[in-house]
Amino acid sequence: MSVFATVRSTTLLGVVGRAVDVEVHVGVGLPGFTIVGQPDEVCRESRDRVRAAFLSRGFTWPNRRITVNLAPSGERKGGSGLDLAIAIAVLIADEQLPPNVADDFAFVAELGLDGSLRGVVGAAPLVGAVRDRRVVVAASNAASARAAGASDVVVASDLAHTVACLRREASWLSEESAAHTNVLDHLPDLADVRGQPVARHALEVAAAGAHHLLLVGPPGAGKSMLARRLPGILPALTNEQALSCTMVHSAAHVSMPASGRVTTPPFRAPHHSISLVGLIGGGTAAMRPGEISLASEGVLFLDELGEFAPSVLDSLRQPLEEGVVHVSRARTTLTFPARCLLVAAANPCPCGAGTPGVCVCDDAARAKYLRRFSGPLLDRFDLRVSVGLPQVDDLVDGVPGESSHVVRQRVIAARALAHQRGGGPNSAIAVDELDRVAPLSIAARALLRRELEVGRLSGRGLHRVRRVARTIADLDAAAEVIGEAHVATALRLRTSLAQLSGGPR
Amino acid sequence: MRRVRGDGSPTVSRVRGDVSPTVTEHVVAAALASLPQVGPQRLRVLVNELGANNAWRTIRGEVPPTPRIAALFAQHDLGRVWRQSATDQLLEQIAESLTTSGMSVLLWSDAEYPEALRGDPSAPAVLFVRGNITALRHRRVGVVGTRAASAAGRHFARRLSCELAANGVAVVSGLARGIDAAAHLGALDARDSAPPIAVVASGLDVVYPREHATLWGSVAEYGVVLSESPPGCAPDAFRFPLRNRILAALSEVLVVVESRETGGSMITVEEALKRGVTVMAVPGAPLSSTSAGTNQLLSQGAAPVRDATDVLVALGLNHERHRSHRETRIAPSPEDRVVLDALVQQPLTFDQLVQRVGLPIQEVAIRIGHLETQGWITANAGWWEALVSR
Numbered sequence: 001m002s003v004f005a006t007v008r009s010t011t012l013l014g015v016v017g018r019a020v021d022v023e024v025h026v027g028v029g030l031p032g033f034t035i036v037g038q039p040d041e042v043c044r045e046s047r048d049r050v051r052a053a054f055l056s057r058g059f060t061w062p063n064r065r066i067t068v069n070l071a072p073s074g075e076r077k078g079g080s081g082l083d084l085a086i087a088i089a090v091l092i093a094d095e096q097l098p099p100n101v102a103d104d105f106a107f108v109a110e111l112g113l114d115g116s117l118r119g120v121v122g123a124a125p126l127v128g129a130v131r132d133r134r135v136v137v138a139a140s141n142a143a144s145a146r147a148a149g150a151s152d153v154v155v156a157s158d159l160a161h162t163v164a165c166l167r168r169e170a171s172w173l174s175e176e177s178a179a180h181t182n183v184l185d186h187l188p189d190l191a192d193v194r195g196q197p198v199a200r201h202a203l204e205v206a207a208a209g210a211h212h213l214l215l216v217g218p219p220g221a222g223k224s225m226l227a228r229r230l231p232g233i234l235p236a237l238t239n240e241q242a243l244s245c246t247m248v249h250s251a252a253h254v255s256m257p258a259s260g261r262v263t264t265p266p267f268r269a270p271h272h273s274i275s276l277v278g279l280i281g282g283g284t285a286a287m288r289p290g291e292i293s294l295a296s297e298g299v300l301f302l303d304e305l306g307e308f309a310p311s312v313l314d315s316l317r318q319p320l321e322e323g324v325v326h327v328s329r330a331r332t333t334l335t336f337p338a339r340c341l342l343v344a345a346a347n348p349c350p351c352g353a354g355t356p357g358v359c360v361c362d363d364a365a366r367a368k369y370l371r372r373f374s375g376p377l378l379d380r381f382d383l384r385v386s387v388g389l390p391q392v393d394d395l396v397d398g399v400p401g402e403s404s405h406v407v408r409q410r411v412i413a414a415r416a417l418a419h420q421r422g423g424g425p426n427s428a429i430a431v432d433e434l435d436r437v438a439p440l441s442i443a444a445r446a447l448l449r450r451e452l453e454v455g456r457l458s459g460r461g462l463h464r465v466r467r468v469a470r471t472i473a474d475l476d477a478a479a480e481v482i483g484e485a486h487v488a489t490a491l492r493l494r495t496s497l498a499q500l501s502g503g504p505r
Numbered sequence: 506m507r508r509v510r511g512d513g514s515p516t517v518s519r520v521r522g523d524v525s526p527t528v529t530e531h532v533v534a535a536a537l538a539s540l541p542q543v544g545p546q547r548l549r550v551l552v553n554e555l556g557a558n559n560a561w562r563t564i565r566g567e568v569p570p571t572p573r574i575a576a577l578f579a580q581h582d583l584g585r586v587w588r589q590s591a592t593d594q595l596l597e598q599i600a601e602s603l604t605t606s607g608m609s610v611l612l613w614s615d616a617e618y619p620e621a622l623r624g625d626p627s628a629p630a631v632l633f634v635r636g637n638i639t640a641l642r643h644r645r646v647g648v649v650g651t652r653a654a655s656a657a658g659r660h661f662a663r664r665l666s667c668e669l670a671a672n673g674v675a676v677v678s679g680l681a682r683g684i685d686a687a688a689h690l691g692a693l694d695a696r697d698s699a700p701p702i703a704v705v706a707s708g709l710d711v712v713y714p715r716e717h718a719t720l721w722g723s724v725a726e727y728g729v730v731l732s733e734s735p736p737g738c739a740p741d742a743f744r745f746p747l748r749n750r751i752l753a754a755l756s757e758v759l760v761v762v763e764s765r766e767t768g769g770s771m772i773t774v775e776e777a778l779k780r781g782v783t784v785m786a787v788p789g790a791p792l793s794s795t796s797a798g799t800n801q802l803l804s805q806g807a808a809p810v811r812d813a814t815d816v817l818v819a820l821g822l823n824h825e826r827h828r829s830h831r832e833t834r835i836a837p838s839p840e841d842r843v844v845l846d847a848l849v850q851q852p853l854t855f856d857q858l859v860q861r862v863g864l865p866i867q868e869v870a871i872r873i874g875h876l877e878t879q880g881w882i883t884a885n886a887g888w889w890e891a892l893v894s895r
Contacts (some may be wrong), residue, residue: 386887
């Protein structure tokens with residue numbers, strides 16, 4: 001008499017799935033149902049769901065002592081995705097199913113009390129952890145499970161159907177794959193922006209060199225509109241990038257396209273009331289990726305930068321530098337991706353007018369406002385652009401600007417140049433590489449020297465200006481050497497937020 | 506010379522009796538000024554009418570109060586409050602801070618007390634001085650304006666003050682942010698011809714705003730900084746309008762460079778009009794809120810200031826003496842001029858500027874670089890402003 005069965009499933013840890021063996025022992029003793037192996041609350045409740053599903057679908061519940069072990073037992077298991085695996089294991093252990101019937105399968109689905117299969121959070125990373133097997137999932141998870149690149153995903157409607165398929169008495173449901181369209185062209189188009197040539201150019205430079213961008217301007221200047229058009233001019237995601245995005249989005253349970261796969265650079269715009277954990281990731285029970293990870297490979301847009309809690313903004317610095325977030329808690333340390341392009345928008349001053357002669361803020365109020373932005377974070381923005389209110393003529397009669405499609409081609413070409421020079425985007429050029437990668441013409445060198453001499457440029461600022469100038473030259477498809485025009489433009493795209501001090505020389 | 510430093514130079518008139526011999530009448534007056542609830546009016550009663558030493562003794566109860574003083578003591582229980590504060594310790598403290606900060610004290614009765622203030626109905630009874638009080642012997646023009654000034658306004662204030670100083674006219678201002686600071690900077694540019702004069706609201710050892718510490722030092726070194734507030738006195742809001750009356754009284758002509766319709770500059774203007782001081786204003790663009798106040802003054806009959814000659818003529822100085830400001834900046838090239846002309850009309854962001862002149866971004870960036878290097882334009886919190894008189 002087989003009283004023991006092992007069935008494969010997975011559980012979610014951060015943004016990666018971990019394979020779990022569900023071991024079930026059905027033996028003599030007082031009737032009972034115990035789950036061991038560090039299940040969390042949701043997981044422990046699965047005994048009630050599994051039992052109800054058995055009875056609703058006409059299976060016999062073994063009135064014996066049932067012990068479920070989730071191996072490896074040292075790690076904490078969470079979520080309801082183990083339900084189906086537990087049910088199948090109980091059926092095998094109770095000899096209602098032949099042994100070995102589930103050996104080639106893994107099961108990732110929640111059971112309803114009526115025995116139906118339900119989708120779970122994080123299907124993509126969950127399935128990604130059991131790529132060597134056929135994975136049984138609920139219909140709603142099929143798309144994202146396939147997106148994870150698992151070789152064989154099959155869909156069942158309910159527990160009875162699953163059992164019938166395992167007995168080869170029925171066939172798995174077929175699932176038509178979503179048609180692939182060029183999704184980049186459905187993003188908001190840059191052609192909608194009339195006028196504002198410099199802001200458009202700044203977006204292009206940001207996209208081409210992966211430079212973080214700060215837009216400063218009064219309310220109504222179109223800062224959000226500009227930022228939302230950045231994903232559309234980024235190069236399409238590579239397969240690996242798309243997979244990594246899909247994993248994170250699936251694990252965080254944010255809405256995804258019908259294809260189940262993130263195919264466009266994501267755009268995340270968290271509200272300024274966001275907590276540190278919300279932005280960076282973490283949490284106690286389920287370690288959830290934060291907005292910075294959801295925006296990985298895409299754009300993180302922080303509107304009203306001055307309204308975010310300073311501690312939240314400061315926490316961005318290290319992830320932006322390293323491209324990953326390390327979240328450490330008492331039990332675990334997880335790593336989330338954080339390769340995002342940061343775009344922030346801020347009002348120029350408390351009154352929002354900014355324009356000299358219109359602004360009613362005095363120096364003190366302005367200085368107080370500027371202190372809210374931490375200096376080190378402001379330093380991360382290679383591009384700082386003042387955006388004025390668009391002119392009426394442009395709004396009404398202006399001709400549409402270049403479309404995102406045209407701009408994207410230039411961005412792709414510029415990124416290809418950066419790639420040829422070796423590796424990453426221009427924003428990541430190491431300081432000791434600058435002379436080799438971004439040589440300056442004599443006029444450009446003289447211009448930078450002047451800026452340094454009069455104190456308008458710091459040493460760190462110099463490196464950032466040179467990187468941006470490299471990108472501008474790349475977009476120009478210009479020569480190897482960076483010219484005066486490129487440096488001059490890079491300097492102009494780096495507005496100082498501070499007002500002229502009326503103070504001593 | 507009875508102007509006295511706190512270190513007790515030999516010309517000091519000693520206080521006889523119980524106070525220590527190094528404590529002079531001037532130190533006592535300074536101590537009276539730092540008693541609680543002593544404003545300019547009460548201080549005038551105490552120092553001018555009663556005499557500082559006498560007032561001190563009366564407060565200490567060593568001399569019976571006259572009926573006038575008794576009435577003053579009765580107000581708000583002032584007699585008791587003052588008696589508690591008027592200690593020997595306070596005298597020592599004041600004497601020490603006068604010594605360490607290098608301040609001197611001028612009483613209304615002193616010969617060195619500025620003549621422009623002596624006849625004033627609300628003249629401060631005690632003046633604290635850092636620097637050389639003889640700076641006030643020059644012709645004096647007040648140059649004031651808003652703290653939130655435009656770059657063009659600051660530029661004009663600095664140039665005007667420089668030219669006035671170069672023609673031997675001392676510039677009086679308040680060491681505040683914005684126009685005031687620019688005026689002092691301009692006056693310092695030509696400090697060899699005329700010294701800068703500052704009137705401040707806080708105690709002379711309390712620099713406000715703090716970022717002007719160097720500027721305070723320079724003004725005190727080459728000119729003079731005045732205050733009626735005792736050492737250690739914070740820049741309380743109510744002291745600024747009081748300061749403005751001294752500023753107005755010291756000015757023969759008051760020039761408002763930029764101001765909104767209300768604010769400290771307008772208070773100075775009122776004080777100046779009360780005293781019959783000529784008020785002049787710098788015209789500005791009708792839509793610029795920083796020029797709303799000055800344009801209003803012009804419409805009410807103030808004389809316009811286009812350059813230093815206008816002010817020199819108002820002072821009755823031979824305007825032929827006016828040494829014109831020599832333009833030291835390199836003339837912009839015709840290409841750069843296009844960009845400069847666009848900015849002369851109004852401040853623009855880089856974005857707006859590119860649209861206005863209709864040239865490629867890189868081309869405009871280069872021209873901005875030229876103009877900025879040559880000193881024709883300046884960046885101001887994201888806006889580019891032309892530094893030429895409108």
